[in-house]
Amino acid sequence: MNKPIDLKNVAEDQDLIKKFLKETTLFLGPDPEIIRDHRIMPRTDYEEKCVQEHSDLNQIASIRDRLQAACEEGFEMVEQMGAAPGAKWGDIITGIYSASGDLTIGSAGGVLIFSALVHHPIKFIIKNWIDEKTVGVNEGDGFIHNDSRYGNVHNTDQSMILPVFHEGKLVCWVASTVHEGENGAIEPGGMPSMAETPFDEGLKMSPFKVVENYEIKRDLLTFLQNSVREPKLQYEDMKVKLFACMRLEKRIKEVLAMEGPDALTACLRYTNDSVVEEVRRRIAEWPDMTVRTHVIMDSTLRENVLIKVNLAVTKTGNRLIFDFSGSSPEITNRAINTQLPGLKGMVAQSFMNHVWPDLPRGQAGFSPIEVITPNASIVDCSYAAPNSQSLMAIFTAFTVAQHATAKFLYSVPEKHTRVLAPWFNMIGTFIWGGVNQHGETLGNLCADLNGMGGGARMDRDGEHALAPIFATMADIGEQEMNEEEVPFLQLVSKKMTTNTQAPGKFRGGMGYSMIVATKDSDQWGFMTTTVGSKAPPIQGLFGGYACGSYPLSKVTDVDVYDVMMTEPERFKHSIPEIMNEQPFENANYSTHHMGMGFDLAKRGELYMISQGSGGGYGDPLERDPYMVIQDIEESLITPDWAKKLYHVVFNEETLKVDEEATEAERKKVREKRKAQGLPYADFVKKYVKDQPPENIPFYGSWNGDNDMVYAGSNDDKRDAKDPGPIYMINPKDVKIAELEEELTTVRNVAGLSAKDTRT
Amino acid sequence: MKVLMTEYLRIDLESENWECRVCDHTIGSARGNYKEGMLVYNRDPADIHPSIIDPEKYRFTFCPDKDWVHIYEFYCPSCGTQVEVEYTFPGHVPLHDMEVDLDTLKKQWSQRDELTEPTTGPNVLVDRGHRHH
Ligand SMILES: [Zn+2]
Numbered sequence: 001m002n003k004p005i006d007l008k009n010v011a012e013d014q015d016l017i018k019k020f021l022k023e024t025t026l027f028l029g030p031d032p033e034i035i036r037d038h039r040i041m042p043r044t045d046y047e048e049k050c051v052q053e054h055s056d057l058n059q060i061a062s063i064r065d066r067l068q069a070a071c072e073e074g075f076e077m078v079e080q081m082g083a084a085p086g087a088k089w090g091d092i093i094t095g096i097y098s099a100s101g102d103l104t105i106g107s108a109g110g111v112l113i114f115s116a117l118v119h120h121p122i123k124f125i126i127k128n129w130i131d132e133k134t135v136g137v138n139e140g141d142g143f144i145h146n147d148s149r150y151g152n153v154h155n156t157d158q159s160m161i162l163p164v165f166h167e168g169k170l171v172c173w174v175a176s177t178v179h180e181g182e183n184g185a186i187e188p189g190g191m192p193s194m195a196e197t198p199f200d201e202g203l204k205m206s207p208f209k210v211v212e213n214y215e216i217k218r219d220l221l222t223f224l225q226n227s228v229r230e231p232k233l234q235y236e237d238m239k240v241k242l243f244a245c246m247r248l249e250k251r252i253k254e255v256l257a258m259e260g261p262d263a264l265t266a267c268l269r270y271t272n273d274s275v276v277e278e279v280r281r282r283i284a285e286w287p288d289m290t291v292r293t294h295v296i297m298d299s300t301l302r303e304n305v306l307i308k309v310n311l312a313v314t315k316t317g318n319r320l321i322f323d324f325s326g327s328s329p330e331i332t333n334r335a336i337n338t339q340l341p342g343l344k345g346m347v348a349q350s351f352m353n354h355v356w357p358d359l360p361r362g363q364a365g366f367s368p369i370e371v372i373t374p375n376a377s378i379v380d381c382s383y384a385a386p387n388s389q390s391l392m393a394i395f396t397a398f399t400v401a402q403h404a405t406a407k408f409l410y411s412v413p414e415k416h417t418r419v420l421a422p423w424f425n426m427i428g429t430f431i432w433g434g435v436n437q438h439g440e441t442l443g444n445l446c447a448d449l450n451g452m453g454g455g456a457r458m459d460r461d462g463e464h465a466l467a468p469i470f471a472t473m474a475d476i477g478e479q480e481m482n483e484e485e486v487p488f489l490q491l492v493s494k495k496m497t498t499n500t501q502a503p504g505k506f507r508g509g510m511g512y513s514m515i516v517a518t519k520d521s522d523q524w525g526f527m528t529t530t531v532g533s534k535a536p537p538i539q540g541l542f543g544g545y546a547c548g549s550y551p552l553s554k555v556t557d558v559d560v561y562d563v564m565m566t567e568p569e570r571f572k573h574s575i576p577e578i579m580n581e582q583p584f585e586n587a588n589y590s591t592h593h594m595g596m597g598f599d600l601a602k603r604g605e606l607y608m609i610s611q612g613s614g615g616g617y618g619d620p621l622e623r624d625p626y627m628v629i630q631d632i633e634e635s636l637i638t639p640d641w642a643k644k645l646y647h648v649v650f651n652e653e654t655l656k657v658d659e660e661a662t663e664a665e666r667k668k669v670r671e672k673r674k675a676q677g678l679p680y681a682d683f684v685k686k687y688v689k690d691q692p693p694e695n696i697p698f699y700g701s702w703n704g705d706n707d708m709v710y711a712g713s714n715d716d717k718r719d720a721k722d723p724g725p726i727y728m729i730n731p732k733d734v735k736i737a738e739l740e741e742e743l744t745t746v747r748n749v750a751g752l753s754a755k756d757t758r759t
Numbered sequence: 760m761k762v763l764m765t766e767y768l769r770i771d772l773e774s775e776n777w778e779c780r781v782c783d784h785t786i787g788s789a790r791g792n793y794k795e796g797m798l799v800y801n802r803d804p805a806d807i808h809p810s811i812i813d814p815e816k817y818r819f820t821f822c823p824d825k826d827w828v829h830i831y832e833f834y835c836p837s838c839g840t841q842v843e844v845e846y847t848f849p850g851h852v853p854l855h856d857m858e859v860d861l862d863t864l865k866k867q868w869s870q871r872d873e874l875t876e877p878t879t880g881p882n883v884l885v886d887r888g889h890r891h892h
Binding site: 288289290291292293294295296304306308316407410411415416418419458459498499503505533534536538539541543544545546548549550551552553576579580589590591592593617619620621641644645669671673674676677678680681683684687688689691692693695696698702704 | 762763765767794795797798799800807808812817820821823824826829830832836839840842843844846848851852853854858859860864879880881
């Protein structure tokens with residue numbers, strides 16, 4: 001006979017088991033319960049009481065405005081005082097978090113992705129350290145964190161987290177996060193492409209207490225300084241973040257003194273809940289449909305391969321579901337994988353930046369949106385996989401999110417931004433490191449990464465080199481200021497790269513070229529870390545094209561500073577002139593993909609790259625001929641390519657447009673399209689293959705069957721639910737094997753034997 | 760009533776069809792994939808993205824590698840407008856990019872007025888200070 005179950009006893013038993021497990025846990029690793037949940041926490045009884053008792057919207061708005069102003073003040077402090085280049089150029093955020101750890105108000109500028117991430121370490125602190133007798137959470141404490149496995153983009157971003165108390169009771173949290181750069185990884189600058197395990201990625205800080213009584217603990221600081229290449233920067237920026245947090249705390253205490261803790265709590269809770277409600281309302285306005293898209297990631301930063309980032313977005317009623325099934329399995333010894341929070345953070349900020357920028361910068365804006373990811377995939381990797389170059393996975397994921405979202409938004413009557421084509425999504429910049437002209441060891445990057453070309457909009461072109469996809473109002477910095485601290489010059493800087501636009505009725509915003517050369521150090525080098533040298537990493541929209549591809553060009557065995565002294569006329573100011581004309585005698589000219597591992601650069605050798613263009617919007621045949629002419633006048637495009645892409649007829653000397661001839665020419669092109677295009681079924685028969693290309697390693701699902709993924713070869717098919725590890729061979733070993741094979745052939749032809757024939 | 764779905768496509772809720780907004784051509788059932796009613800062309804990336812450095816001398820030239828990416832162009836079969844472009848893996852099937860729940864769309868728009876032009880969202884206007892009339 002079944003006895004009715006005594007629920008009270010079951011609950012008590014469960015609590016006992018929980019307590020036992022907690023006390024006997026040997027390792028407090030990343031906690032899936034925290035890491036996999038991006039939703040705001042349920043209302044506590046206290047929050048419920050506060051919201052009931054403080055329903056005056058004017059009071060709530062007034063408190064919120066003061067908190068927002070405090071966040072801006074904190075942001076300003078970090079930006080002005082921070083030592084990291086990332087701090088100076090706005091790759092930071094400051095925020096105020098509820099007592100349960102949800103980000104409620106963040107600074108308007110800065111890297112919004114942090115707003116969707118820092119709640120994870122705070123929740124870890126709440127869950128594990130408050131009741132832990134060897135740690136505890138007290139007034140004046142500060143916690144540091146950078147490990148992506150505990151909720152972060154990558155471990156170059158460091159947070160300082162402070163609890164805020166009122167009369168001994170925890171009322172909220174404040175935090176400040178900066179892209180610090182150096183973290184002691186195997187390559188300088190904090191984002192090693194060469195990392196093959198998480199242990200190659202440098203300092204990994206799970207959330208721990210590093211501040212007591214508002215003072216940084218010197219013993220821990222010394223340990224941290226010894227773990228990175230820039231010990232002074234580590235200290236300076238910990239102080240700066242601490243002071244920004246203390247200022248936020250001060251402002252909150254002013255609010256507490258005037259309004260009391262209940263009103264503050266009501267404000268935080270009401271703000272989050274009302275944003276969630278508003279987001280649901282806005283989603284409901286979208287059409288119910290499924291939108292599918294994907295992008296190509298053409299590199300692991302070590303080798304060129306074809307990696308798929310796949311997305312289906314389904315909207316039904318007020319639910320919005322991002323499903324990344326079909327994306328590549330994780331590459332277990334390559335750094336381009338991401339932890340789940342990084343992925344969600346990036347998708348979240350596609351909404352904050354480009355869909356609903358009018359909503360408060362907080363966690364609530366993304367809280368009601370659902371995300372599905374395949375297990376052990378490039379967009380949701382295991383704890384064993386490195387992720388120091390997670391930007392590759394999350395930036396391409398941003399693009400598919402942005403691309404899909406645009407297709408929902410077009411028909412919606414109530415818009416909060418323009419419908420736009422995908423932004424350029426890669427950091428076209430130099431990461432650098434070594435010993436500078438003052439004898440100091442440095443490792444960081446040029447703020448040119450913040451200049452990504454904007455996507456074209458439904459009624460205007462994209463903006464050039466405008467802003468990174470992860471931050472609004474971030475600056476590209478002053479190169480001349482930078483050069484006081486680094487031993488290299490940007491010989492060409494901020495010059496638009498002609499003929500690299502993404503065409504459309506409205507073209508994408510373009511990027512500029514950078515040509516750098518080391519000058520005053522024998523120990524200095526560069527890295528570049530973008531995909532897209534073989535295939536564009538974005539899409540165009542509604543008949544507009546994507547950008548092209550962007551390589552790295554190098555000139556070695558030359559000292560251009562000597563050339564400039566003796567024959568200055570030989571120096572050329574663009575990549576095509578230098579590469580095509582090869583003006584320096586006996587120099588070596590070469591091109592590479594943009595995953596250049598740290599490369600020691602001799603004085604006067606040239607490293608040349610370009611930022612990318614945002615995607616184009618609409619049929620290029622509809623582009624206003626006068627906008628085409630303006631692009632010619634601004635050297636964004638050459639007359640021959642203007643004709644070829646836009647079919648505008650004009651006088652090449654006067655640039656006068658012949659409107660009638662243009663109309664006739666465009667009509668001809670439309671007829672040509674009709675002649676050359678195949679009916680869908682015929683096209684599929686002719687071009688679609690039931691397997692990926694034979695000779696290029698491919699990773700991901702094929703033709704929409706997301707249950708199975710390819711893992712680098714057509715013979716290696718895996719169950720998408722449990723793909724298992726994928727290890728790639730070191731590209732140098734691949735090269736050696738190729739050369740040995742060639743050598744064997746040559747020996748055979750020449751009748752030579754090897755020096756040592758033993759095996 | 761017609762719903763403007765993209766720059767070049769709309770759905771006629773009564774006839775339940777995708778239509779071209781440029782020439783009014785009926786493309787196919789709005790319950791299906793509009794791409795099946797399009798002409799498709801496999802565009803050589805070199806036609807769109809110039810090699811700004813010499814492809815005879817260099818492996819990487821700013822022009823995407825046609826063995827690594829294909830560009831599918833979708834044209835309205837009646838007016839030749841380029842309705843959509845898809846950058847894809849060589850040999851991959853074109854994506855069914857917009858699969859609409861037509862019945863729900865009908866219900867949703869029964870509460871709305873028809874739009875003949877899409878809304879654009881708020882304009883950010885430059886504050887020019889005082890103005891006198
Ligand atoms: Zn048409």
